[in-house]
Amino acid sequence: MSDPALTHRRAEIIAAAEVWRRGGLVAFPTETVYGLGADAANEQALARIFAAKGRPADHPLIVHVAAARDIERWAREIPPVAWRLAERFWPGPLTLILKRAPGVSALVTGGQDTVGLRVPRHPLALALLTAFGGGIAAPSANRFGRVSATSAAHVVAEFGTTVDCIVDDGPCTVGLESTILDLSGPQPRVLRPGAVSRTALGEILGAVPDIAGAGAPRAPGRLASHYVPDTPLRLVTDAAAELAGSPLPGAKPTAVLALRAPLATPLNCRWVRMSDDPAIYGQQLYARLREVDSWDCDLLLVELPPRAEGWEAVHDRLTRASGGGSPDC
Ligand code: TXA
Numbered sequence: 001m002s003d004p005a006l007t008h009r010r011a012e013i014i015a016a017a018e019v020w021r022r023g024g025l026v027a028f029p030t031e032t033v034y035g036l037g038a039d040a041a042n043e044q045a046l047a048r049i050f051a052a053k054g055r056p057a058d059h060p061l062i063v064h065v066a067a068a069r070d071i072e073r074w075a076r077e078i079p080p081v082a083w084r085l086a087e088r089f090w091p092g093p094l095t096l097i098l099k100r101a102p103g104v105s106a107l108v109t110g111g112q113d114t115v116g117l118r119v120p121r122h123p124l125a126l127a128l129l130t131a132f133g134g135g136i137a138a139p140s141a142n143r144f145g146r147v148s149a150t151s152a153a154h155v156v157a158e159f160g161t162t163v164d165c166i167v168d169d170g171p172c173t174v175g176l177e178s179t180i181l182d183l184s185g186p187q188p189r190v191l192r193p194g195a196v197s198r199t200a201l202g203e204i205l206g207a208v209p210d211i212a213g214a215g216a217p218r219a220p221g222r223l224a225s226h227y228v229p230d231t232p233l234r235l236v237t238d239a240a241a242e243l244a245g246s247p248l249p250g251a252k253p254t255a256v257l258a259l260r261a262p263l264a265t266p267l268n269c270r271w272v273r274m275s276d277d278p279a280i281y282g283q284q285l286y287a288r289l290r291e292v293d294s295w296d297c298d299l300l301l302v303e304l305p306p307r308a309e310g311w312e313a314v315h316d317r318l319t320r321a322s323g324g325g326s327p328d329c
């Protein structure tokens with residue numbers, strides 16, 4: 001265990017790696033969201049991920065490894081730019097889609113000829129991957145189509161005791177899933193925006209990559225209705241204006257997420273002021289959506305944040321949470 005700050009968790013890390021070796025499921029923190037991990041080389045263990053999440057078998061999983069050089073076990077024909085991206089952004093919230101190496105399970109790839117790979121930045125995730133010594137397939141630790149888990153309590157709420165072990169390290173620092181960059185085609189394309197911005201990727205790629213549209217590989221993060229909270233969510237520009245007029249008698253309250261405070265809180269409304277820093281907004285978004293779900297509101301109005309640099313991932317998740325967004329192909 002190279003990180004001295006984790007010495008007191010040594011026994012827990014070794015025990016969790018042992019659960020993976022025996023084909024079990026371990027939920028663990030990454031800097032983005034909690035993952036539901038299993039040995040990426042063990043098909044029975046992988047099948048347990050799909051069963052626990054209720055995830056269709058053709059949706060591929062990201063393989064997490066401890067160091068960039070480990071991707072050679074999982075990918076083939078790795079282009080030089082992948083190594084440059086790895087050097088710049090790993091460990092970190094970037095997933096690279098590469099051509100898969102022979103022998104990688106179709107459960108990991110969703111039957112495609114590509115594989116998603118990531119070296120997470122979270123010290124505990126790195127310690128767990130190092131102790132295990134292989135690749136860990138880990139989707140976000142939520143049931144299929146639901147909001148990702150950004151704390152161990154969220155994992156418990158999603159899975160109860162279906163998971164063999166939960167490694168708790170408090171709330172995730174990024175809070176939104178990794179940026180996914182597809183390097184398997186003729187042009188690099190972003191399949192999912194995240195904390196590593198397209199502008200930052202462009203500095204290494206030589207040109208800012210496009211966001212994939214129709215015809216992109218099937219990926220649950222790209223389903224129009226993915227990331228849905230229980231409370232119906234509507235995107236608006238002015239929540240107070242939407243709420244003007246008296247509420248229906250006996251109606252349940254309406255929740256609001258907005259960057260600003262209202263001049264006066266509208267009647268029968270629970271107003272949550274969000275940070276105007278996109279990194280903090282993103283870090284808190286899923287926890288806020290879960291909190292709103294616990295309030296039993298009829299509706300959640302979310303005021304759209306600015307269309308400015310740094311907000312792309314937040315916009316993407318909000319659009320999908322409202323049931324909009326580009327359709328999955
Ligand atoms: O931040 C993250 O990426 C988190 C943490 C746990 O690492 N993981 C995560 O996994 O968000 P998941 O399975 O919830 O989302 C992974 C996305 C899915 O949309 C999946 O379809 C896509 O990555 N994906 C994985 N492998 C792919 C591939 N070979 N081609 C295209 N998309 C792929």
Ligand code: MG
Pocket residue numbers: 139140148221
């Ligand atoms: Mg997910």
